[in-house]
Amino acid sequence: MPDRLAVRKTYKLFIGGAFPRSESGRSYVVTDAKGRFVANASQASRKDARDAVAAARKAFPGWSGRTAYNRGQILYRVAEMLEGRRDQFVDELRRTGASKTAAGAEVDAAVDRWVWYAGWADKLSAVAGAANPVSGPFFNFSTPEPTGVVAVVAPDSPLLGLVSVVAPAIVSGNTVVAVASEPAPLPSITLAEVLATSDLPGGVVNVLTGRRAEVAPWLATHMDVNAIDLAGVPDDQVQDLEEKAAGNLKRVLRPLGDDWAGEPGTARMTAFLETKTVWHPVGV
Amino acid sequence: MVFEYAPAPESRAVVDIRASYGLFVNGEFTDGHGEPFKSINPADESVLADIACADEGDVDRAVKAARAAFDKVWGPMPGRERAKYLYRIARIIQERSRELAVLESIDNGKPIRESRDVDVPLVAAWFFYYAGWADKLPYAGFGPDPKPVGVAGQVIPWNFPLLMLAWKIAPALACGNTVVLKPAETTPLTALLFADICRQAELPPGVVNIITGAGETGRMLVAHEGIDKVAFTGSTEVGRQIARTLAGTDKKLTLELGGKAANIVYEDAALDQAVEGVVNGIFFNQGHVCCAGSRLLVQESVADEVLERLKARMATLRVGDPLDKNTDVGAINSAAQLAKIKELSEAGEQEGAERWSPPCELPSQGFWFAPTVFTGVAQSHRIAREEIFGPVLSVLTFRTPDEAVTKANNTPYGLSAGIWTEKGSQILWTAQKLRAGVVWANTFNKFDPASPFGGYKESGFGREGGRHGLEAYLNA
Numbered sequence: 001m002p003d004r005l006a007v008r009k010t011y012k013l014f015i016g017g018a019f020p021r022s023e024s025g026r027s028y029v030v031t032d033a034k035g036r037f038v039a040n041a042s043q044a045s046r047k048d049a050r051d052a053v054a055a056a057r058k059a060f061p062g063w064s065g066r067t068a069y070n071r072g073q074i075l076y077r078v079a080e081m082l083e084g085r086r087d088q089f090v091d092e093l094r095r096t097g098a099s100k101t102a103a104g105a106e107v108d109a110a111v112d113r114w115v116w117y118a119g120w121a122d123k124l125s126a127v128a129g130a131a132n133p134v135s136g137p138f139f140n141f142s143t144p145e146p147t148g149v150v151a152v153v154a155p156d157s158p159l160l161g162l163v164s165v166v167a168p169a170i171v172s173g174n175t176v177v178a179v180a181s182e183p184a185p186l187p188s189i190t191l192a193e194v195l196a197t198s199d200l201p202g203g204v205v206n207v208l209t210g211r212r213a214e215v216a217p218w219l220a221t222h223m224d225v226n227a228i229d230l231a232g233v234p235d236d237q238v239q240d241l242e243e244k245a246a247g248n249l250k251r252v253l254r255p256l257g258d259d260w261a262g263e264p265g266t267a268r269m270t271a272f273l274e275t276k277t278v279w280h281p282v283g284v
Numbered sequence: 285m286v287f288e289y290a291p292a293p294e295s296r297a298v299v300d301i302r303a304s305y306g307l308f309v310n311g312e313f314t315d316g317h318g319e320p321f322k323s324i325n326p327a328d329e330s331v332l333a334d335i336a337c338a339d340e341g342d343v344d345r346a347v348k349a350a351r352a353a354f355d356k357v358w359g360p361m362p363g364r365e366r367a368k369y370l371y372r373i374a375r376i377i378q379e380r381s382r383e384l385a386v387l388e389s390i391d392n393g394k395p396i397r398e399s400r401d402v403d404v405p406l407v408a409a410w411f412f413y414y415a416g417w418a419d420k421l422p423y424a425g426f427g428p429d430p431k432p433v434g435v436a437g438q439v440i441p442w443n444f445p446l447l448m449l450a451w452k453i454a455p456a457l458a459c460g461n462t463v464v465l466k467p468a469e470t471t472p473l474t475a476l477l478f479a480d481i482c483r484q485a486e487l488p489p490g491v492v493n494i495i496t497g498a499g500e501t502g503r504m505l506v507a508h509e510g511i512d513k514v515a516f517t518g519s520t521e522v523g524r525q526i527a528r529t530l531a532g533t534d535k536k537l538t539l540e541l542g543g544k545a546a547n548i549v550y551e552d553a554a555l556d557q558a559v560e561g562v563v564n565g566i567f568f569n570q571g572h573v574c575c576a577g578s579r580l581l582v583q584e585s586v587a588d589e590v591l592e593r594l595k596a597r598m599a600t601l602r603v604g605d606p607l608d609k610n611t612d613v614g615a616i617n618s619a620a621q622l623a624k625i626k627e628l629s630e631a632g633e634q635e636g637a638e639r640w641s642p643p644c645e646l647p648s649q650g651f652w653f654a655p656t657v658f659t660g661v662a663q664s665h666r667i668a669r670e671e672i673f674g675p676v677l678s679v680l681t682f683r684t685p686d687e688a689v690t691k692a693n694n695t696p697y698g699l700s701a702g703i704w705t706e707k708g709s710q711i712l713w714t715a716q717k718l719r720a721g722v723v724w725a726n727t728f729n730k731f732d733p734a735s736p737f738g739g740y741k742e743s744g745f746g747r748e749g750g751r752h753g754l755e756a757y758l759n760a
Contacts, residue, residue, distance in 0.1 A: 130752075242531030246527035246531065248696070249539065277735055278724075279724045
């Protein structure tokens, strides 16, 4: 018997900046790589998904209305908070089967990924926007804007993969409902604790753990979701979710077979941007 | 004293409409194997020509011709050579501009003033603009060596037949793709004339294929497994069907769909200019415009004055012969569209809005609808929510800028919007808050090949025009 019994963490959902249990009262067992019990994770329901969408929608005007500089600062703050919890994430990743070296490398890469995207916040408009030389006396400019609420079905890379799909969506002002890795959900909730202490407004990122195949269809059909990232969806479910997403013409990002350790590029950011073009006459 | 207008019809002698048209596949006009249909002049219901209808085998033939041209000729061709073909096409369009404008007005019903001064010049400009991109793609920001997607299947609507063809074909060809394009069944003639322009330009066979038919032909085209990219402009409902059809495939998709644009008039606007803009916003092209300013949101303090000026201006609109150079509002494109406009207008009355049209004599033959304005419209009314796609304006009022923006955004669509105010900071504030892809401030319905166009939300996705318009036709 140990001298002192450890205080375990209860893993819950992350919705609107708070950590509720699933309203369904359900949980599922998360095991380590050797099949030993680690924790009971919350098993999100349809109602949880809808609550998360409502929270994301509520947060959208405020977050998209922040200055790009401010969003960049907050994403950088996320990197700082994540760095400070490095050991905790290494422990959690090792329980999923990663070696100590691999787990350390993944956490480092996740921190660096937040830094990479933080810097994009106030540069995206310069790269994706334009002043357009129209044939007439008009000032005409195009700016990229966030598309709105983005549902993200995260890949099974439990930390780096999750960060790699959430950060590019929120950097431009979108808000996110993320469905975490089903077999390895615990780092997503620990990441939510990082987000909750990084000055990220509540509701900008919402994290659901549970059965992907149960939750993802509700997000794909939800009429107040503007876009869906299918990164973590198995090939045989892509078509069904895409068909559902057509109901309100969601922007769909199909699985790209990403190497999460590779150079991210801009595609995941531009997938969730709208281009707005404004015209005004020039004259005296 | 009233000065009457004398008739000023544009001559039809410049166009030569054949009795029947086949499908333009692999550089030749060939027979279609579906049931042929007729294209009629909506201004007098006279038959213009018999048009071939493509069946499944014809679609397959066209896609294969496009694939062969992509593999053997157009894909491998250096960009600078593709560019010169597109410049050639732009020049021939300019040379044959009057012919194209007259034919467009005859087949579509739009006033010659618009086809001559807006549609056709923009068509030439679109080809000229994208011609210049063909050999500069590595500098467009889509990676150092962007590749064409392959064969594009393109389905376009009847409201701007030739202009929508240009929006689709010019960027596709510039990026090295080949195309199979289906024009709308009520307005195929200028696309078929464009086929002749391709031949005059000596464009290699199979680079542009034009197949005619109705919705079924379009469905077969977008579902064809030899298509790599689908571009569609049309209704939101058909856009949804196409998105479902393409689910689970690797095909790229861009959609430019419906709209219910708000045109916001603040109390400090230059009211005469604003009224001109409102009239242009909804009566341009008979309101057959996806980005039409079909909801006038006017600040309560100036609502009466704006309405008075608006009605006075509407009374001067000249409705009639599309080929008359003094005509402002032409014919409704088809009997089916006229029925839809009538049905929604009747719903507007039944739901309690007040209907007004200026005294206006309409021709006895053809499809016509008088410019119409509804006042006392609530946001819940169908005429405030559904796209009418006709010369029908719904007027709502607001008190504060916040209310204006909330009402403007209260729609599943998000294609365009208008702002009228003399206050610069208010323009920029409003433009930022509007969830729409194109915002016209103190102007409306302006288009340019250098300017990206496309919607938010259920108005579709992807942009046409500008550097942004290349993305749909490139694999980075």
